[in-house]
Amino acid sequence: xxxxxxxxxxxxxxxxxxxxxxxxxxxxxxxxxxxxxxxxxxxxxxxxxxxxxxxxxxxxxxxxxxxxxxxxxxxxxxxxxxxxxxxxxxxxxxxxxxxxxxxxxxxxxxxxxxxxxxxxxxxxxxxxxxxxxxxxxxxxxxxxxxxxxxxxxxxxxxxxxxxxxxxxxxxxxxxxxxxxxxxxxxxxxxxxxxxxxxxxxxxxxxxxxxxxxxxxxxxxxxxxxxxxxxxxxxxxxxxxxxxxxxxxxxxxxxxxxxx
Numbered sequence: 605x606x607x608x609x610x611x612x613x614x615x616x617x618x619x620x621x622x623x624x625x626x627x628x629x630x631x632x633x634x635x636x637x638x639x640x641x642x643x644x645x646x647x648x649x650x651x652x653x654x655x656x657x658x659x660x661x662x663x664x665x666x667x668x669x670x671x672x673x674x675x676x677x678x679x680x681x682x683x684x685x686x687x688x689x690x691x692x693x694x695x696x697x698x699x700x701x702x703x704x705x706x707x708x709x710x711x712x713x714x715x716x717x718x719x720x721x722x723x724x725x726x727x728x729x730x731x732x733x734x735x736x737x738x739x740x741x742x743x744x745x746x747x748x749x750x751x752x753x754x755x756x757x758x759x760x761x762x763x764x765x766x767x768x769x770x771x772x773x774x775x776x777x778x779x780x781x782x783x784x785x786x787x788x789x790x791x792x793x794x795x796x797x798x799x800x801x802x803x804x805x806x807x808x809x810x811x812x813x814x815x816x817x818x819x820x821x822x823x824x825x826x827x828x829x830x831x832x833x834x835x836x837x838x839x840x841x842x843x844x845x846x847x848x849x850x851x852x853x854x855x856x857x858x859x860x861x862x863x
Contacts, residue, residue, distance in 0.1 A: 606727045613664070614700045617657045623650040665700045668692055669837065671719060671729065675769060677815035677822060678731060680779065680790045681717070681862065683854070684769075687844040688731075688862060690719050690837040703833060712737060712811055712835065714751065715787025717862055719836040720813070724827050731839060732813035732823050732830075735784070736806040743803040744825075747793050747818060749784070757783045758791075766792060766820060771849060777819075789863055794819040811835075 627647045635641075643651070673686040682688070695718075697707040703721075712718055712734045722728040736742040741752050749756040758780040767774040777792040797819040806812050810829035815821025824830065839862040845854035 608727065610664070611701050613657065613661050617654065617661050620650040620654040620657060623647060624654055661700060664692070666693055666697050668840070670843065671731070671839075673731065676766065677817050677820060678717070678733070679766065679792055679817040679820075680764070681733075681816045682731070682839075682842075683845065683847075683857070685846040685848050685854070686842050686857065687846075689840050689843050691840050692837040694838040695835045705833070712838070714740070715784045715789070715863075717839040718811075718813065718830075719839060720811075720830050721834040721836060722827075723830060723834060726834065729836060730813075732815050732821070733784075733789075734811055735814045735824070736812035738806050738808045738810060740806045740812070741803070742806065742812055743801075745799070745801050745803075747799045749782075751785060754785075756785070761790065764792070766794070766817065777817075787863060789816065792817045792819070800825060 623646060627644075627650075631647075635643075669690050669692055671688050671690055673682045673684055673688065676684050694710050695712060696705045696709045698705050714734055714737060716734045717731060718734050719729055719731050722730045735749065736751065741750075743750040748758060761779045761781055764777050764779055765774050766777045775794060775796065777794050780791050780793060782789060782791050802825065804812070806829065809832045811832070812824045813830050814823045814825065841862060842857050842860045845857040846852075847854050
């Protein structure tokens with residue numbers, strides 16, 4: 605069950621604000637004339653909580669929002685248990701709940717790690733790397749990307765072991781450093797998995813996204829493009845990281861920028 609915190613917060617701001625406003629317009633003066641100094645408890649709570657709720661809503665909607673990484677689809681860049689901060693204005697300002705863009709400030713670039721609402725179920729947030737922007741020709745042959753005819757170089761760094769969410773099954777992976785149009789980052793490839801080759805052109809108003817864990821990621825290869833209106837923001841830094849398997853804090857990851 606996905607709790608729509610954004611909707612709950614927005615409704616809380618509206619309700620507490622209306623209670624405070626209605627009291628100020630219609631009832632406060634009557635109490636003053638009657639010599640009543642005690643505020644009704646509902647009004648008192650609304651006056652106390654409204655400024656705080658409004659500030660949280662504004663910060664969360666227009667500035668930055670925390671997210672938790674739930675899966676390993678973006679390993680080794682992001683690990684399950686990483687808590688990240690997302691820049692909410694990087695791709696433009698949007699109204700809460702309605703998600704209507706009110707100010708254009710920027711657009712995703714190839715290599716960005718973006719948060720977006722899952723096109724299949726917009727109540728779920730996804731995080732993937734932007735591989736193609738509108739008009740780009742994308743090819744993925746033998747697990748190597750090409751963008752607009754330019755081969756994306758990969759340099760093998762070593763090997764590692766990956767595992768499923770339960771931790772019951774594991775498999776070997778090769779670690780590569782990929783230079784995605786100037787954005788250097790690491791990816792996982794499974795030597796025992798077949799290449800899912802494709803070639804396509806990204807349509808207007810859409811984006812193509814893939815996880816860095818290339819053979820273990822539910823991404824645009826399976827459900828299609830990311831509509832522009834589904835964009836939420838750009839991942840910036842890791843502010844906390846918890847290793848659930850070892851039950852300890854990953855101190856070395858805290859404060860790391862995401863690229």
